[in-house]
Amino acid sequence: MARLPYPDPKDLPEEARKLLETLPPLNIFRMIAGSGASFVPFMALINAYLNEGTLDDELRELVILRVGHLCGSAYELHHHVRVSRNVGMSEARIAATAGVLPSPHFSEAENAALAFADDLVAHVKGDKALFDAARKHLGDTGIQELAIIVGVYLLVCRYLETFEIELEEKEIQGDSLEEIKRSLESQ
Numbered sequence: 001m002a003r004l005p006y007p008d009p010k011d012l013p014e015e016a017r018k019l020l021e022t023l024p025p026l027n028i029f030r031m032i033a034g035s036g037a038s039f040v041p042f043m044a045l046i047n048a049y050l051n052e053g054t055l056d057d058e059l060r061e062l063v064i065l066r067v068g069h070l071c072g073s074a075y076e077l078h079h080h081v082r083v084s085r086n087v088g089m090s091e092a093r094i095a096a097t098a099g100v101l102p103s104p105h106f107s108e109a110e111n112a113a114l115a116f117a118d119d120l121v122a123h124v125k126g127d128k129a130l131f132d133a134a135r136k137h138l139g140d141t142g143i144q145e146l147a148i149i150v151g152v153y154l155l156v157c158r159y160l161e162t163f164e165i166e167l168e169e170k171e172i173q174g175d176s177l178e179e180i181k182r183s184l185e186s187q
Contacts, residue, residue, distance in 0.1 A: 002027070003164045007034030015040055015187070022183035024176040026079070027165050028156070044184055049149055051181040054141050057087040059110055063117050063146060064153050065097035070121045071157035075165055083177065109137035113146055120150045 009017050012033055019040055020033040033039050053060060061084040068076035084094050096105035101115050116134035119126045126134075126147070135143040159165075 001164070002031060002166060003162070004031065004034075006030045009033070019043060019183055019187060022179075022186055024172055024179045025168065025170075026172065026176065027168055028075070028160060031163055031165055032159070040187070043180065045152065047180050047184050049145055049152075050177050053145055053149075055138070055145050055149070058084070058089050058093070059113060060149060061087060061089060062093070062097055062106065062110055062114060063149050065094065066114050066117050067121060067150055067153040068157060069098045070118065071154065071161070073157035073160050075160045075167060076153065076157050078167055079172070079176070082172070086177075112137050116143075116146065117150045120147060121154065 006027070007030070009020055012020065016033050016039045020029060023029045023043070029043075032042065035042075049055070049060065055063075061080060064080045065077065065084060068080060081094055085091075090105075093105045096103045097114075101118065102111035103114075106114065112130070112133040116126050116130045119130045131143070134146060138146060
C-alpha cells in the first residue's frame with residue numbers, strides 16, 4: 001500500500017485532472033498528479049525523451065532498465081520491461097541489463113552508454129574516460145540526453161520507492177509511450 005493516499009482526481013487542479021484522465025492508468029501517474037505544479041511539466045519532460053528523443057529506443061530502454069536494477073525498483077522494471085518488449089528488444093538483452101558489463105548482448109556503443117550510466121548512478125559526476133567513450137558513440141546531444149535519462153530515472157525510482165507505489169491490479173496493455181504523447185498534445 002502506498003505511503004500516501006492517491007489523490008482524488010476531482011480535487012486536482014483542472015490542468016492536472018485533464019492530463020491524468022488521458023494518461024495510461026499507471027499508479028505512478030495517479031500519485032504524481034497530486035504533486036502540485038510539477039506534474040504537467042514533469043510529464044512533458046518524460047515525453048520529450050520517450051517520444052522525441054535522439055537516442056535509439058532500445059538504448060534508451062537499456063539505460064532505463066539498468067537504472068531500475070541499480071536502484072532496486074521493481075515497479076520501474078516491470079513497466080519498462082514491457083516497454084522494452086514493445087520496442088522489439090529480445091529477452092536476452094532485457095535480462096542482460098541486470099548483469100555485468102561489458103555484455104556480449106550489447107554493442108560497443110551500448111556498453112559504453114551503460115558503463116557511463118552506472119558511473120553516474122554511483123558517483124553523480126561521470127568519470128572522464130567513461131564520459132568520453134559514451135560521447136564518442138552518442139555525440140554531444142546524445143550524451144546530454146543520456147545524462148538526463150539517468151537523472152530522471154534516479155528521481156523516478158526514488159519517488160516510486162519512497163512512496164511505496166505498488167503495481168496496478170490490472171496489467172497495462174501496450175507500451176504507454178504513444179498514450180503519453182497524445183495526452184500532452186491534447187493539452
